[in-house]
Amino acid sequence: MDFTAAVLLSVIAAATPLLFAATGELVTEKSGVLNLGVEGMMLVGAVGAFSTAAATGNPWLAILVGAGAGAAVSLIFAFLTLSLLTNQVATGLALTLFGVGLSASIGQGFVGTPMRPLPKLAIPGLSEVPLIGPLLFGHDPLVYLSILLLAGVWRFLYRSRPGLVLRAVGESHEAAHAIGYPVIAIRYGAVAFGGAMAGLGGAYLPLAYTPMWIENMTAGRGWIALALVVFATWRPGRVLLGAYLFGGVTILQLHVQAGGVGVASQLMSMLPYLATIAVLVLISRDATRIRLNAPADIGKVFHPQA
Amino acid sequence: MLLRLEPRGEASRAMIWLTPVLSILLTLTFGAILFAALGFDPLRALAAYFIRPVSTLYGLGELALKATPLAMIGVGLALGFRANVWNIGAEGQFTMGAICGGGVALIFHDTEGFWVLPLMALAGIAGGMAYGAIPALLRTRFNANEILTSLMLTYVATLFLSYLVHGPWRDPKGLNFPETRMFNASAQLPGLLDGTRFNLGAIVALLVVAAGWLLLARGFIGYQIKVVGQAPKAAAFAGFDQNRIVWFSFLVGGGLAGLAGLIEVAGAIGQLHPRISPGYGFTAIIVAFLGRLHPVGILAAALMIALSYLGGEAAQIEMRLPLAITGVFQGVLLFFLLGTDVLIRYRVRFGRPATSRGG
Numbered sequence: 001m002d003f004t005a006a007v008l009l010s011v012i013a014a015a016t017p018l019l020f021a022a023t024g025e026l027v028t029e030k031s032g033v034l035n036l037g038v039e040g041m042m043l044v045g046a047v048g049a050f051s052t053a054a055a056t057g058n059p060w061l062a063i064l065v066g067a068g069a070g071a072a073v074s075l076i077f078a079f080l081t082l083s084l085l086t087n088q089v090a091t092g093l094a095l096t097l098f099g100v101g102l103s104a105s106i107g108q109g110f111v112g113t114p115m116r117p118l119p120k121l122a123i124p125g126l127s128e129v130p131l132i133g134p135l136l137f138g139h140d141p142l143v144y145l146s147i148l149l150l151a152g153v154w155r156f157l158y159r160s161r162p163g164l165v166l167r168a169v170g171e172s173h174e175a176a177h178a179i180g181y182p183v184i185a186i187r188y189g190a191v192a193f194g195g196a197m198a199g200l201g202g203a204y205l206p207l208a209y210t211p212m213w214i215e216n217m218t219a220g221r222g223w224i225a226l227a228l229v230v231f232a233t234w235r236p237g238r239v240l241l242g243a244y245l246f247g248g249v250t251i252l253q254l255h256v257q258a259g260g261v262g263v264a265s266q267l268m269s270m271l272p273y274l275a276t277i278a279v280l281v282l283i284s285r286d287a288t289r290i291r292l293n294a295p296a297d298i299g300k301v302f303h304p305q306a
Numbered sequence: 307m308l309l310r311l312e313p314r315g316e317a318s319r320a321m322i323w324l325t326p327v328l329s330i331l332l333t334l335t336f337g338a339i340l341f342a343a344l345g346f347d348p349l350r351a352l353a354a355y356f357i358r359p360v361s362t363l364y365g366l367g368e369l370a371l372k373a374t375p376l377a378m379i380g381v382g383l384a385l386g387f388r389a390n391v392w393n394i395g396a397e398g399q400f401t402m403g404a405i406c407g408g409g410v411a412l413i414f415h416d417t418e419g420f421w422v423l424p425l426m427a428l429a430g431i432a433g434g435m436a437y438g439a440i441p442a443l444l445r446t447r448f449n450a451n452e453i454l455t456s457l458m459l460t461y462v463a464t465l466f467l468s469y470l471v472h473g474p475w476r477d478p479k480g481l482n483f484p485e486t487r488m489f490n491a492s493a494q495l496p497g498l499l500d501g502t503r504f505n506l507g508a509i510v511a512l513l514v515v516a517a518g519w520l521l522l523a524r525g526f527i528g529y530q531i532k533v534v535g536q537a538p539k540a541a542a543f544a545g546f547d548q549n550r551i552v553w554f555s556f557l558v559g560g561g562l563a564g565l566a567g568l569i570e571v572a573g574a575i576g577q578l579h580p581r582i583s584p585g586y587g588f589t590a591i592i593v594a595f596l597g598r599l600h601p602v603g604i605l606a607a608a609l610m611i612a613l614s615y616l617g618g619e620a621a622q623i624e625m626r627l628p629l630a631i632t633g634v635f636q637g638v639l640l641f642f643l644l645g646t647d648v649l650i651r652y653r654v655r656f657g658r659p660a661t662s663r664g665g
Contacts, residue, residue, distance in 0.1 A: 036453065040637075076641060083309065085652070086644040089392055089453070093591055094640035101633020108628040215630075220461050227454045266469035273458040273465075277444070280455060285448040303311065 005134045007251060012143055013209055015247025017042070017201040017218075019146045021225035022232070022239045023153055024197020029229055030157060031190035032170035032297040036092025037077050038198050039222025040099020045070035045199025047103040047110075050206040050213050054113050063142065063203050070199020071192045073099060078191040082184050085301045100216065110213040117211040118142065140208050142200070147240070149197070154236040166190060170295035173302040183302055198222065220273065227276045231283050233293040242279075249275045311652040321650040326596055326603070329642035330610065336638055346625060354624050355617035365616065367502025371574050372612035374511040375400065375566035375583075377605050379590035381518040382562035384599040386555030388522075389531040390538075393556055395441060395456025396563040397587025398463035399434040403564025404571045405467055406433025408486065408578040411493035411571075412475060418492045426493060427568055434564015435557050437463065442556035446549040452556075460587070468580045475578065485579035495573040507569035511608075514562060518601035527554060563587060584615065585633070592640045611636065 021038050028035050035041075048069030053062035077095045080086045118140040121127075127137045157163040166186055169176045173183045205217050224246060232238035253271040256263070284290055337355070338348035359365050379396045386393045393399075407430030414422050440459060444450040471484045480487070495505040522528040534541040534551050541548070571582055593611050597604030618632030648654070 080641065080645050084645050084648040085311065086647065090591075090595060090640075091644050093394060094637055094644060097588060097592065097633060097640065098637025101630050101635075101637055104630030105628040105634055108630065220458070223454060223457050227451075227458075230451060230454070264469050264473055266465045266472065270462045270465050273461045276458050277450070277455050280450045281444055281448045284450040287449045290449065303313075 002130065005131050005138075007255070008135055009138060010254075011244065011247040011251045012139065013247070014250040015243040016143050016146050017204045017209065017221055018225050018228060018246055019150060019240065019243040020142075020201030020204065021198045021222060022228040022243055023146070023150045023236070024194035024201075025225055025229050026232070026234060026236060026239055027153055027157070027166070027197075028190045028194030029298055030170045030234065030295055031166050031187050032173055032295050032300065032302075033081065033187050033191055034088045034092065034299040035074065035077055035095070035191060035194055036089060036226065037074070037095025037099065037222075038194075038225050039218055039220065040096035040103075041070040041074055041195050041198035042202030042205075042218045042222045042225075043099045043103035043216070044073045045202030046205050046217060047107045047202075047213070048199065049203030050110055050113075050115065051106060053115060053207060054110060057116075059116075059118055059207055062207060063200065066203025066207075067196040067199040070202060071196040073102075074191050074195020074198070075188075077195075078188050081301075082187050082191070085303055087301075088299050096222070104215045107213050107215060111215070113213060115206060115211040115213075118208040142204050142208060145200075146204075150236055150240055157236065167295070170297055173297050173300070177302075177304050183304070187302075198225075201225070224272065224276050227280050230290070231279045233283065233289060234295065235293070246272060246275070310655040311648065312655055313652055314650075317650050322598060323603075325646040325649060326598065326607070326643060328646050329596075329639060332642040332646070333635060333639040336642075337635060344627070351621070351625065355621050356613060359616035359620050360613065363499075364502050367499060367504035368616055369609065369612050370504050370508040372615050373605075373608040374507045374573075375570055375586045376590050376593045376611055377511045377608035378514050378566040378569075379559075379563045379587060380593035380597060380604040380608055381514055381601050382559035383590055384594040384597070384601070384604060385518070385521070385528075385531055386559050387535075387594055388599050389534040389551045389555055391552050391555040392453045393438065393441065393456050393559045394453055394591060395438075395458075395460045395587070396559060396590055397583060397585065398456065398460035399437045399560040399563035400567035400570075400583055400587045401460070401463040401467050402437040403430035403434035403567030404578065404582050405463075405470065405567075406430055406564070407568030408489070408571045409475075411489040412486055412578075414493065415487060415490055418490065420492070422492045423495070423572065426572060427565060430564045430568025431561045432564070434567065435561040437564070438556040438560020439553075442553045446552050452552070456556075464580075467578065467582070471578055471580055477577075483579075486577050488577045489572060493572060494576055495569065503574060505573045507573045510565070510569060512605075514565075515601045515605045518604075522601065527551075531555070563590075589636055592636050595640060596643055614639075 021042055025035065025038055045066040049062040049066030052065040053059055073095065077091055080091045081088050120138055120140050123137045127133045157167060165181055169181060169183050169186050177183045202218060206213055228239060228242040231242045249272050253268045257265050257268050334352065338352060341348045341351035360369050379400065383393060383396055407426040410426045410429045437459065441452045441456040444455050445452040471486055475486045477485055477487045495507055497503065497505050530546045531551060534546055534548060571578055575582060589611055593604055593607045597607035614632055614635055618629055621627040621631065622629045
């Protein structure tokens with residue numbers, strides 16, 4: 001495999017956890033709920049997947065458990081914000097703090113446990129075509145799943161009736177409620193989907209990206225995913241673009257480090273975080289664009305007066 | 307629906323102070339169940355976690371040591387939270403304060419003088435303020451979400467500290483450990499109680515709590531903060547400048563976090579290394595909420611959460627539990643607190659409403 005293909009493959013791998021998490025959060029936010037717990041849900045998904053894979057050796061089961069664990073903790077958030085009407089910002093922060101602690105507690109016993117990485121798809125003949133072969137056919141199955149799910153979310157949101165209802169709930173919960181849509185139930189669903197997707201993104205890290213357990217191994221990816229949704233101005237196509245852009249920044253930074261450029265590794269590692277700030281500033285400076293694209297009722301508490 | 311919320315006519319004042327107590331009790335219950343599930347005698351485990359660490363004078367000193375940064379950062383954050391300004395990058399501002407203040411200590415390593423500590427404190431405050439100014443600028447000038455920018459800057463600050471102690475600031479005689487030289491005597495906070503690590507920092511924290519209380523109860527800016535948070539439209543009509551509140555929240559929050567960082571490295575630690583904080587900046591968010599965003603409440607909450615840190619350390623040694631379980635308890639506590647807060651504005655009823663008004 002030549003160098004270009006190898007770099008592009010690693011960019012896509014670095015982008016995949018972000019793509020999962022940001023796609024999930026996109027759906028959650030489209031329904032009018034801001035869940036800042038992505039980092040925590042990703043970590044819980046990661047530890048759920050790793051412990052399952054370590055115990056059973058079955059990567060597919062591990063992926064399922066990762067998604068399930070993410071969805072399970074997201075339901076704590078859903079219950080608090082939707083049924084007990086708590087502040088979404090504070091509750092999301094609580095979920096992240098909880099997820100960081102929980103994953104580190106469970107994961108402590110797994111430090112140093114080896115993990116076999118997910119197998120790459122390989123189609124005899126096709127995978128060997130230069131550049132195009134590995135790029136199209138050389139990934140692990142989760143990469144394809146992330147793109148399929150994003151396409152599915154796009155279709156759901158913009159080409160289906162339930163998707164239209166979900167967006168309506170996010171734009172005006174009062175109006176949607178008045179028409180008779182079950183606002184709370186729809187939001188429960190959207191939060192759980194976001195949790196499952198964050199769990200998948202988290203699961204990708206120990207199963208495929210760096211096959212081992214490291215405490216806090218998401219390293220801020222949940223927060224970057226949140227920023228990506230803003231960067232994408234809540235549009236699925238741009239989530240894809242943003243995720244691969246960030247994958248690119250991450251890999252660029254690693255290659256520069258490996259290339260022996262005379263800059264300390266810690267300074268290079270700042271790059272993805274600084275890039276996140278830079279794109280947030282570039283996108284947000286146009287306040288009108290944010291206002292027009294953000295779901296109008298995002299973050300607001302909804303309590304129907306019977 | 308089984309569970310129904312009925313709005314109260316007005317917020318219950320009793321519940322405002324009862325729910326923190328209730329949430330602590332619920333967290334203790336959760337802890338007892340968790341310990342039982344892990345095969346420990348729950349009562350003995352809770353005693354080991356929450357009582358034994360503070361049964362000695364030394365332990366009480368440690369409690370004050372851990373509560374100091376939590377209370378200082380918590381008071382600063384609470385000002386912002388009251389105005390819906392979400393600075394969640396206090397961990398980064400804490401780190402920058404430690405770097406700037408610690409840097410002064412390293413520059414004057416060969417100099418003795420009573421002026422070194424005050425200079426370090428000023429540098430720490432300035433470092434935290436400057437670092438808090440970045441998200442404030444990005445929010446007021448470019449409309450960028452301060453939650454995300456302040457959090458991203460935390461990662462940057464942690465990496466910067468790591469760079470310094472691995473590279474230019476590493477102790478030349480330190481056997482390649484990533485740490486700076488120990489600060490000299492005049493760059494370390496004086497201890498106040500023999501046999502403990504209790505130091506001047508705790509007194510500073512008490513002064514900060516008092517100042518915070520005065521500001522909120524008597525200051526005009528404190529009044530503006532409350533109005534902006536509770537009635538943004540009224541604040542706009544009154545001509546209160548929203549951007550000024552953002553700047554004020556971040557400068558005060560950042561400055562206090564920076565000072566807390568300086569106190570930590572000049573007091574408890576005495577040098578810079580990559581693990582100067584067990585997440586004080588994030589835990590202070592819990593402290594601020596648990597203390598009802600009120601400085602006096604925050605002081606009580608800081609002591610409570612400091613105890614959970616000590617308990618976590620004790621549990622690690624005595625019960626071989628992972629240290630990170632402290633984070634689980636702290637997260638659960640915040641869940642319970644936020645959840646029970648519903649009782650302030652609503653009554654919880656079970657079953658269907660007695661009277662149904664149409665559809």
